[in-house]
Amino acid sequence: MSNAFKHDFSEKFSAGLSRIKKRKLPKLSAPSPRWYPVLGALAGFLFILLFIGGAGQDARARMTVPHEEWLNAVHPAVSTALRIRNEQLHSGDHAVAALQRLGFGKSESHRMVATANEKYQLKNVRAGQVFKRVDSDNGIDFYYNVDAEKRLHLHQQKGQTDWQAKIEPRKIYSRQRISSGTIEGSLFGAAERAGMDQRTTMNLVDIFAWDIDFARDMRSGDTFKVIYEERYDDNGKTLESNILAAQFVNQGKTYQAVRYEQADGKVSYFTPDGKSMRKAYLKAPVKFSRISSRFHLKRKHPILGYTRAHRGVDYAAPSGTPIHAIGDGYIAFKGWKGGYGRFILIRHNNRQHSTAYAHMRRYARGIKKGMHVKQGQIIGYVGMSGLATGPHLHFEFRSRGRAVNPLTVKHPPAKPVAKSELPRFLQQTAPLLGQLKQQQTGLVWS
Ligand SMILES: [Zn+2]
Structure with a gap:
């Protein structure tokens, strides 16, 4: 317990130290989740x-159209007689309303929905999905993607009034x-x-x-x-x-x-x-973070004059950032450990190495003592539990029980070809x- 306190005290002032000494580190941050939709x-x-512009921004982009029968090819190079219109469905939308926006008459739209019902209930359409209408010399085609593999296809032959419905594989x-x-x-x-x-x-x-x-x-x-x-x-x-x-x-x-x-x-x-x-081991347990404190067994603080060890590396990252197991192994310890807060120790498969992860906000779901974890598996999330001045992961790499510098330890590669x-x-x-x-x-x- 007292060790843990000592540890974290050192952490506090070495964080300050690294701020003074900080080299020009580039800002590297993953966009926050609220930007994901944007x-x-x-x-x-x-x-x-890119799609519409063909060559577009990347002139080297190659487009491959699958070699298959394609009744109404939409490739702009092959067909000039085609007219394609898409209509996106919004929440609370009705199939009939969306069909009308695609230019179908009201009774026509009702007929289409009725025909589709034999294969797929168009009243189940979801917001965000697209209705597609393709006009060609051959007649009119209507498409709706039912799921990741299948789509609904309605076809009306030129000069006729009835529709045929079928479910077919989607074009990828x-x-x-x-x-x-x-x-x-x-x-x-x-x-x-x-x-x-x-x-x-x-x-x-x-x-x-x-x-x-x-x-x-x-x-x-x-x-x-x-x-x-x-x-x-x-x-x-x-x-x-x-x-x-x-x-x-x-x-x-x-x-x-x-x-x-x-x-x-x-x-x-x-x-x-x-x-x-x-x-055998990933280079870091947290993606896109910043190192706020490095490993040093004994270092004299240049200003305060006393010596403290920092037996790990601190990765400063926003609270909730996933923490990954850096190698295969099993959970040897999971629980609260004094100043370390929520703490996990993984013993790796070679039995010589273990890695420690501290100050977690929470553990990943399903993580239990004794269970096996895979390299890269999320074991918890960055936090500031225990004694920590801000959200960060304190990470240690131990070889035969002794802490070594995770940033310089060399790892052998996995099997070659x-x-x-x-x-x-x-x-x-x-x-x-x-x-x-x-x-x-x-x-x-x-
Ligand atoms: Zn630390």
């Missing part, structure tokens, strides 16, 4: 710009994009300027999480380049985004990763020479790595 809308808007498109940017202030800002959605940015952070501590290592001037595949539906909504290859230049050091499916079907990211990007598979790996990933290399600007060879 960012989402913005990303959507950007996407629509995919395209490959390349985004690149330079960090000035925040990664999210730079990624947004590059036209990347938040999901892709988070994926990028996850790929390099073993090598780059995005809280500590990031600098203005760092660059990134990402090749990713987006899958989106016929309303232009992104369903999935997978990074195929990525590069991050951090403080002059280049990190590259490629996605590869191994013979056993497992998909993971590797370095260009086939080493795993994964390591199997030797027998290496030729296939190199062959498959070469084009992507070639693309990463291309259009590298700012390099002058003389």
Whole structure:
């Protein structure tokens, strides 16, 4: 108990110390959740710009239309005789009203709803969803996405009055994009300027999480380049985004990763020479935070003159920020521990290492003593329980029971690509790595 108090006293004044000594650390903050809808809308808007504009902002974006029978192709290049209209449903909306806004007459709209009822009750429509009307030489088509896989399709043949309804698989498109940017202030800002959605940015952070501590290592001037595949539906909504290859230049050091499916079907990211990007431990337990106090076993305070140890690293982050287990292991302790407040100790699988997480606001749901946790799993949330002057995570890395500096400890990588598979790996990933290399600007060879 007294140790814990001592610990936190040291924490208080070393936080002050780090403020005095603070180097130029870039501001790196995830946007607060209240901005998510705005960012989402913005990303959507950007996407629509790209979609409608074809080449748009990223001239290298390739659009792939699936090779399948497509009764009423909506690809602008193939059909000029098409007229497409979308109508978004608002809350309290009625199918008939929305159909009328699409230009159908009242009795026509009622007929359509009645026909649709054989397959899908249009009175179940949800706000935010879209009614789509496509006019062509062939007649009129009406589409409504029922769920992630299926859509309702109504068709009226040219010159006829009756409608046919069917439920069919939704059209999913995919395209490959390349985004690149330079960090000035925040990664999210730079990624947004590059036209990347938040999901892709988070994926990028996850790929390099073993090598780059995005809280500590990031600098203005760092660059990134990402090749990713987006899958989106016929309303232009992104369903999935997978990074195929990525590069991050951090403080002059280049990190590259490629996605590869191994013979056993497992998909993971590797370095260009086939080493795993994964390591036994993540570089930091909190994404997007700021280090407010570093590890020092004995240091004389330059002003106050006395010596205190700080056996961990403090990550200052907003209260409620998720805390991730940095490696696989089991919960050896969970509970209140004096000045540490809400505290979790994880003993890792090699039995030599353990990690400690303190001052939590709360534990993640379902976390119990003795249970196994996976690397990256959320175990709790940043808070200031126990003795802490502000919300932060006090994090310790212990080797055979002794605290070591989490920021300098070296972690061995996970299993590389199997030797027998290496030729296939190199062959498959070469084009992507070639693309990463291309259009590298700012390099002058003389
Ligand atoms: Zn601390």
